[in-house]
Amino acid sequence: MKPFGYLRATSVEEAVRAAEGRPGARFLGGGTNLVDLMKLGVERPGLLIDVTRLPLDHIEELPDGGLRIGAMVSNSALAAAAPVRERYAVLSQAVLSGASGQLRNTATTGGNLLQRTRCLYFQDVSKPCNKREPGTGCPAREGIHRDLAVLGHSPHCVATQPSDMAVALAALDATVHLHGPDGDRSVPVTEFHRLPGDHPEQDTVIRPGELITAVQLPPADRGARSRYRKARDRASFAFALASVAAVLDVRDGVVRRAALAFGGLAHRPWRARAAEEVLRDAPATEDTFARAAEAELAAAEPLRDNGFKVPLARNLAVAVLTELAAPPARG
Amino acid sequence: MQPTNQPADAGGARAAGAARSGTGAGTRAGTATAGPARSAEAAAEQSSALVLHVNGTAYELTLDHRTTVLDVLREHLGLTGAKKGCDHGQCGACTVLVDGRRANSCLMLAVAQDGRHITTIEGLAHGERLHPLQEAFVERDALQCGYCTPGQICSAVGVLQEAADGFPSHVTPADAPQGGPVPLTVEEIRERMSGNLCRCGAYPRIVEAVHDVSTDQGVAS
Numbered sequence: 001m002k003p004f005g006y007l008r009a010t011s012v013e014e015a016v017r018a019a020e021g022r023p024g025a026r027f028l029g030g031g032t033n034l035v036d037l038m039k040l041g042v043e044r045p046g047l048l049i050d051v052t053r054l055p056l057d058h059i060e061e062l063p064d065g066g067l068r069i070g071a072m073v074s075n076s077a078l079a080a081a082a083p084v085r086e087r088y089a090v091l092s093q094a095v096l097s098g099a100s101g102q103l104r105n106t107a108t109t110g111g112n113l114l115q116r117t118r119c120l121y122f123q124d125v126s127k128p129c130n131k132r133e134p135g136t137g138c139p140a141r142e143g144i145h146r147d148l149a150v151l152g153h154s155p156h157c158v159a160t161q162p163s164d165m166a167v168a169l170a171a172l173d174a175t176v177h178l179h180g181p182d183g184d185r186s187v188p189v190t191e192f193h194r195l196p197g198d199h200p201e202q203d204t205v206i207r208p209g210e211l212i213t214a215v216q217l218p219p220a221d222r223g224a225r226s227r228y229r230k231a232r233d234r235a236s237f238a239f240a241l242a243s244v245a246a247v248l249d250v251r252d253g254v255v256r257r258a259a260l261a262f263g264g265l266a267h268r269p270w271r272a273r274a275a276e277e278v279l280r281d282a283p284a285t286e287d288t289f290a291r292a293a294e295a296e297l298a299a300a301e302p303l304r305d306n307g308f309k310v311p312l313a314r315n316l317a318v319a320v321l322t323e324l325a326a327p328p329a330r331g
Numbered sequence: 332m333q334p335t336n337q338p339a340d341a342g343g344a345r346a347a348g349a350a351r352s353g354t355g356a357g358t359r360a361g362t363a364t365a366g367p368a369r370s371a372e373a374a375a376e377q378s379s380a381l382v383l384h385v386n387g388t389a390y391e392l393t394l395d396h397r398t399t400v401l402d403v404l405r406e407h408l409g410l411t412g413a414k415k416g417c418d419h420g421q422c423g424a425c426t427v428l429v430d431g432r433r434a435n436s437c438l439m440l441a442v443a444q445d446g447r448h449i450t451t452i453e454g455l456a457h458g459e460r461l462h463p464l465q466e467a468f469v470e471r472d473a474l475q476c477g478y479c480t481p482g483q484i485c486s487a488v489g490v491l492q493e494a495a496d497g498f499p500s501h502v503t504p505a506d507a508p509q510g511g512p513v514p515l516t517v518e519e520i521r522e523r524m525s526g527n528l529c530r531c532g533a534y535p536r537i538v539e540a541v542h543d544v545s546t547d548q549g550v551a552s
């Protein structure tokens with residue numbers, strides 16, 4: 001690992017000022033991804049700006065009924081928070097399906113959103129990779145890509161975004177709050193992560209030196225139920241092969257509102273607008289759910305070894321929607 | 332770090348020992364100044380003075396920023412209980428408690444933990460009296476080679492506290508009552524301990540040992 005400077009920021013302003021004009025600076029959250037990548041030589045920062053002691057570690061009830069989650073709230077605290085469990089169950093479930101208890105205690109909300117792909121070539125500095133070193137090529141396209149994208153990939157990169165939390169946030173229409181050299185701005189989570197296109201080195205639309213300060217949830221749809229389901233190679237402590245976050249409101253057997261997002265399939269959490277189109281005002285039946293999932297996944301372009309993800313994602317979506325449409329056992 | 336994430340008796344409880352400085356190799360007693368660099372210019376320094384409270388003893392250390400908590404424990408303080416299995420957060424062998432919560436010490440930079448209270452396997456027993464989880468691991472013979480054991484036990488200490496504090500897990504039913512302790516079923520223990528791998532496959536006995544203690548403490552079911 002290359003030596004680096006360290007600054008513990010005591011205010012958002014100080015953190016952003018320290019990063020300004022220093023392309024080699026990185027914000028340090030829990031470090032569970034950044035420190036890992038520094039050990040691998042993928043990240044070689046000259047300065048770490050520790051933001052973990054900023055006063056951004058609270059979950060705040062908003063007057064409109066929404067929630068504002070500080071960027072430093074740990075993944076464990078987020079999943080355990082009463083308003084999240086009660087009103088945004090899909091988010092609590094998504095966070096709890098990721099990583100391990102140890103990692104969730106350390107990881108932050110901001111860091112989770114910005115975690116990098118687990119593509120093996122990206123993590124191996126002895127291999128070419130357009131995301132790590134633009135213009136060197138994408139060995140995953142012909143090589144090991146079983147875990148990688150089936151939707152929205154480009155000839156330059158077929159990586160997947162690994163965060164479970166981000167998939168739930170996409171289904172919940174959450175917003176990312178940023179503070180940077182040019183002040184504050186907000187970006188919907190669904191537009192925060194990019195598709196790889198010609199610039200796979202840019203995972204998100206975050207600008208140099210911008211700090212994530214919070215994630216905001218709109219008021220929950222009180223009539224809706226929500227759920228996250230993840231398929232993986234072992235029962236726990238593994239990244240998603242495919243996952244589904246769904247929010248469903250059914251009245252008198254008809255879908256009043258549905259929000260659906262897939263994880264593990266693309267370079268960003270995949271909000272399934274085509275599926276939602278099919279679901280809107282349709283009878284809440286398994287047949288509708290299958291047609292909706294298929295409408296979305298028609299755009300899939302699987303690689304040699306990851307075609308299994310398409311039926312897997314379809315079946316997950318149908319199962320989750322069917323479960324949500326069934327009358328609740330309790331409460 | 333996160334007030335919402337601290338047990339009532341976060342850290343501190345075992346930190347009664349008088350501050351001792353300059354003990355472990357690599358410490359430079361007397362040179363420790365107030366915390367890390369306060370300006371970006373000063374941040375060009377590649378090492379910082381800091382304090383870590385380990386098993387109740389305060390250590391003043393000057394460390395290269397690259398040093399992880401795991402390396403401080405093993406290489407600087409001679410506490411080799413926490414193990415380096417993978418060094419990438421994947422195995423749990425390095426698990427310790429930081430301000431009462433379990434964490435992978437291999438992914439934590441020591442400088443970022445300045446001022447925190449760390450408990451390792453060496454700090455769990457009270458004199459000759461083993462921690463109930465240590466007792467249970469012996470009683471149940473919950474190990475073979477023992478390499479993963481310190482991490483398993485520290486992780487289990489964290490699990491019991493998290494369950495007592497009402498933290499849900501992936502297998503906690505969505506409609507489970509909130510606010511009180513989460514009953515630690517065998518399924519809960521298996522899920523919550525999944526960040527600790529055991530190459531010897533001692534899992535069944537590990538689950539039994541944790542279940543024994545959670546039953547004794549009234550958080551099992």
Ligand SMILES: Cc1cc2nc3c(=O)[nH]c(=O)nc-3n(C[C@H](O)[C@H](O)[C@H](O)COP(=O)(O)OP(=O)(O)OC[C@H]3O[C@@H](n4cnc5c(N)ncnc54)[C@H](O)[C@@H]3O)c2cc1C
Pocket residue numbers: 026027028029030031032033034035036051071075097098099100103106107108109110111112113114115162163164165210211212213237238239240419420421
């Ligand atoms: C073994 C293992 C298994 C895992 N399994 C899963 C899984 O199944 N599902 C899953 O979703 N995740 C999984 N993870 C990933 C884990 O969730 C992330 O590492 C974690 O959420 C990152 O959060 P952090 O605070 O530690 O980020 P850091 O490592 O501190 O930061 C990550 C990136 O974000 C930047 N950053 C951090 N905070 C901010 C901020 N506020 N503003 C701007 N930039 C910021 C950093 O500069 C860095 O580039 C796993 C990780 C490991 C090691």
Ligand code: SF4
Pocket residue numbers: 117119120121122128129130131132137138139140141148156157158159200
């Ligand atoms: S898929 Fe993306 S991250 Fe993986 S090797 Fe190709 S360019 Fe790199």
Ligand code: FES
Pocket residue numbers: 414415416417418419420421422423424425426435436437438
């Ligand atoms: S050594 Fe830290 S998790 Fe393996």
Ligand code: FES
Pocket residue numbers: 473474475476477478479480528529530531532533
């Ligand atoms: S007892 Fe050998 S690795 Fe667990």
